[in-house]
């Protein structure tokens with residue numbers, strides 16, 4: 001199972017936010033998509049999860065066409081998306097937010113096992129199950145958002161800036177969680193990040209977006225070593 | 237003493253009916269962010285359907301069930317045929333927020349006009365299924381009859397049933413999630429369009445129940461331009477706003493409160509002030525507690 005994106009174009013009105021973007025992510029790989037503000041990272045993810053509409057191009061996961069499909073259908077094919085900004089519903093409890101991700105699943109027993117796993121990874125959620133998500137800290141919310149996505153039994157996980165607004169220690173923790181989950185659950189992950197260095201450190205491959213185009217794509221180590229990438233995106 | 241007791245009883249009964257209408261309005265508001273003025277028309281249409289069933293089968297109970305099912309169907313149809321189309325056509329611009337609400341006003345006129353054309357000439361009325369003569373205690377007649385007992389019981393039952401559905405079932409979770417955050421709900425696999433239609437159907441059912449319970453409690457008469465149904469909409473709306481528009485419990489509290497206040501005004505002040513007082517209550521609540529009496533308790537927002 002491979003994520004293949006080819007010649008993808010996405011418009012916002014007159015702006016071409018994603019311009020002929022192509023890349024592939026093999027099963028089990030963690031791909032970091034980095035780039036400055038407005039590079040088109042969010043637009044890219046939204047078009048892969050069914051929230052956004054592509055103008056042209058192709059994107060497939062396994063045998064499924066990701067373009068022109070509804071998100072509620074794609075999630076049944078194993079595509080889970082955590083939006084930018086903590087993607088939780090503040091009016092619902094932590095438990096309800098988690099259960100929401102598994103609503104469509106018919107396998108109640110397995111879903112329960114998934115939940116146990118998630119609570120093992122994020123014990124702080126387990127201590128707060130009956131609390132409103134509104135009362136969580138930023139880091140806990142991000143854990144809940146990822147937990148909700150995992151409840152949907154994903155194979156392809158799309159994460160939009162999980163580090164947004166978090167303290168460095170919490171970021172390190174969440175990134176480590178993401179790497180471990182990728183390996184344990186055999187996930188394929190597309191991780192969109194401003195925090196380029198931390199993202200590349202846990203990633204297998206990196207994709208650098210600039211003004212809607214792919215500026216560079218390579219293994220994560222090689223991108224970290226690339227002087228041009230360092231100067232432009234890693235800040236040293 | 238008995239006058240006080242009777243006033244409270246009258247307030248509770250009429251308040252229970254307002255609550256039902258308020259619940260209907262809250263259900264649609266929560267699932268689509270639309271204040272559904274057509275609800276009065278839907279309730280009227282459902283009650284007319286109930287009346288037709290009574291004509292054929294001579295049973296209020298069958299009619300009540302048929303009217304509730306028909307109310308649900310009408311609500312669902314309005315969403316599928318009308319609101320969905322409107323929302324897909326109208327996504328941007330300053331008009332986007334109000335257009336659907338104005339549209340429900342249009343729909344209200346349409347439904348009432350349609351009933352007027354097709355059923356306007358029939359003399360329609362619904363007799364109470366059980367006695368509406370008050371219970372007597374040591375010579376005094378209470379303003380509480382088997383019919384009023386039925387009304388209050390039915391409203392409590394419907395409220396508990398709806399609360400259970402919302403709080404305890406998967407469907408309820410999907411309904412709430414779609415209302416609060418449709419995008420996240422969709423990403424979690426909820427078929428939001430269908431869930432919204434379900435919200436409209438539940439609301440239509442609650443409105444139909446309100447219509448079927450209210451009519452025999454009044455003079456029993458039904459007409460296309462029924463003032464009773466207009467008042468039901470207005471009082472239901474005020475009750476919903478008092479309750480914060482978001483919660484079913486709030487709708488019930490708002491309805492009972494409004495019913496009690498109006499009953500006291502009617503008994504102790506003057507019948508001609510009821511309307512003014514109702515709006516004064518609305519304005520007072522909006523001024524003092526804009527998020528309603530049961531306004532959402534909010535924790536941290538950051």
Ligand SMILES: Nc1ncnc2c1ncn2[C@@H]1O[C@H](COP(=O)(O)OP(=O)(O)OP(=O)(O)O)[C@@H](O)[C@H]1O
Pocket residue numbers: 012013015017035036037038039040041042043044084194
């Ligand atoms: N809904 C929209 N309407 C119009 N333009 C948009 C919309 N969303 C994004 N854009 C534009 O598309 C471009 C890419 O935006 P996008 O949100 O994808 O960037 P990003 O890489 O995620 O940025 P950030 O790191 O700040 O989140 C930007 O120029 C932005 O202004």
Ligand SMILES: [Mg+2]
Pocket residue numbers: 041042043084
């Ligand atoms: Mg973004």
